[in-house]
Amino acid sequence: MIFIRYKIVLLILTIIFISNFNISPAYSNDDALTFYQKGMELQKYGKYIEAQSYYEKSLRIYQKSNSIEGISANLNNIGLIHSFIGQYDKALLYLIQSLEIKKENNFPPQSIALSLNNIGFIYDSIGEYENAVIFYEEAIKIDRGINDPLDIATDLNNIGAAYNSSGSHEKAIPYLEEALKVFRKLNKMDSISVGLNNLGEVYRTLRIYEKALSLYEEALKIDRGLNLPQNIAIRLNNIGVVYTSINQYEKALYCFEESLKIRRELNIPQDIIQSLNNIGSVYESLGQKDKALSCYEESLKISKELDIPKNTT
Template sequence: MLLVYTWGISFCLTLLSFSTNALSPTPPLSQDSISESDGPGKTDQLTQWAGQLLASHPDSAYELAHRALQMAEKQEYVLGQANSHQLLGRLLYHQGVYNQSLNNLLQAEKLYLELRHEDQLGENLNYQGLVYYAIRQPELSLKHHQEALELYEKQKDQKGIAYSYGCIGRLYEKRQQYVLALEYQQKALNLYEQLQDKQGTATILENIGSILEDKEEYQEALRYFNKSVRLSEAAADSLAIIVGLNNIGDIYRKTGRYALAIETTRQALQLATRLGDRYQISSAHKDLSQEYSLTGNYKAAYEHLETFRRLHDELYSQETTQQIALLQSLFNVEQKNNEIQILEKQQQLNNLIKITLTGGIVLMALLGLVLFSRQRLKIQRNKEAMEQQEQMYQAQRKLMEAELENTQLREKQLQQDLNTQVKSLTAHTLHIIGKNQTLDELKTKLNEALQDDQKAQRRKFKSLINQIDYSIVQDKEWDDFRGTFEQVHQDFFQKLHQQARELTSSEVRLASLIKLNLPSKEIATILGISQDSLRVSRYRLKKKLQLEQGDSLSNFILNL
């Protein structure tokens, strides 16, 4: 897929060669030579065969890898399961199915940890780093590459350390942290040179050249690209040579040396054509189109651009077909797994139904015996319970009748007490009315006598009149009246003060007399005031109670 080249062609080639080495590849196998009855050795061979088909026939590779996984699980061959999961993770990564790729790599990691296979665990972590970068989680990608590096350092695996350095350096390059990128690539280069690993050295030289090209240090980048190509030629790595030539052509184009750029790219095109690498052929035509366009040869530029478009469409169609085939394989495998699970669940359900039915029949028989033996006892207990309930009902009924009778007696007594208090209140009221009437008459007569008396007698009579007035207003019998009133009309004064807090004692008395529904004349007589003064007092009380003009003071107080 095109995604493989997003990371850099040489970098991914190193990854593929490094990963496959862990599985010790063998010559191609035929499907007929693989039998599920064979042991772990045949499972490994099936995994290796799937690895050989990974790039050319990913759908077939997936089916073989999945078959190897099933065989390993059936044989309880843990290392075979781990290798199969890792191969599936690699395959799905290169086909862009990142979620399932990561799931398989995580399964492989778990199994490698159980087996303590740290060398393969390091390789697995580096692959997880690639997947995390592909799904745009660079921090997680860096974390996994660093964990792989720590494992390799612990094992003193120089090749693994160098490879991890290259991965980390490539990440820093993508983040444009060129100082760190060059630092890690230089570490990788030193190790590969010590190991005399030409392919690894060529890959790192190409990576360093790419960083320098990003920094626009073209001459230095060209030097590294040329070194990389020479090492690739020594290692007979044709694909790496093509990549290097394309990089050199890019440098010539960017520095304005178009003739050299065209010549170099043509060399890459010729080599790619001999190899039959359609992707590299397409890439070379695209570069030639740009280079001819810069020289003003638009006809040649157009021809190469059209060739690039045609090849690109064919590659895209091929990749799409491969992806569809892979997805179909994924679907088929998933469908088979679902069918197996359904059959297993159906079998479990059938067994459960048989057990349940057998147990149910036995249980029903036992329950029938128990119910039959206890039925009489249950009937007898129900009869006794009903008799007890009847007795309790009769006792409760008698108790409720007694309570009702006591309640009626208490209500009768309370009514009698209330009538007595009302009579007492009425008597008090009549007494006050009679007394005040007498005092009022006496006051009138004394006023008449004052007109003919001498000065000294006038003073005495006037003093007597004042004493009578005070007696009318302040008589202690008002206290007795209030006590009796509160017994009859409970909470009246409290409710009254809630309506108007700033009431005088005279206004409170007026309100209590209105509550007794007495006529205005009798109220004036009891209070010792005239009818006009009573009207004024009623008006003031009504105002304090915040009643509207049309509201009745008497109705308000009677309903209070």
């Protein structure tokens, strides 16, 4: 079985917190912002562990100063970190707390819509697609009232992705195409890549492989230009999935191995697991059982260390 990760929804960058982290009283909210921005920059390039230390400092400072905005933002970002490593129950807990703070303190509608989107993404990730669509539709209702084209397109993209995940592939296409059209009009390159990738996944699922491959390759070209290693690895993985589906195993193996190389550098265990499983599957198809077994064993070892299922992606 080939494992594919395709939905990279447009979420804010993330932050982590450890309750017993000590912060000097000399630090100010300006320092918290500096730490936060540094963390965001590291996060952008998939350097989660390095970003984490800056985010921890930022959150503790905001807690000491009782900055509601800072606390809410960090709760949200903790949730997203948990989602990135597959800890969806914890992610949901933090994201809902952040949303409650925003609603109780009359945060701007756009901020509330963002939280609704993030919660929708978690429900999508755990297979609760109806709940995902409920949160996405609540978000798009707010964003239509604000009339922000980028946010509306993001909502459309997310709804389309949820429909595709639920098996309603034909229903997903118009949402994704409309979102991509707006992204192109706004020349929002990272969003264009996301839209291309999600649309490519629909066509891959429908077995229209040539169309899927074209969309994935266009997304990959954009990500290379933006120098986004995590996204590059995802696109390579998805291209490899298409090649596997049409029995072009050598091309698939090349893509999966290139993806794995990047993922090892980024040290994202779940992504490494996915790549190892995919490489193992290709070797199995090629009749190279020993190499396949080696990949599966390494994947299982990492999974046990993380206490997650072997095929979690």
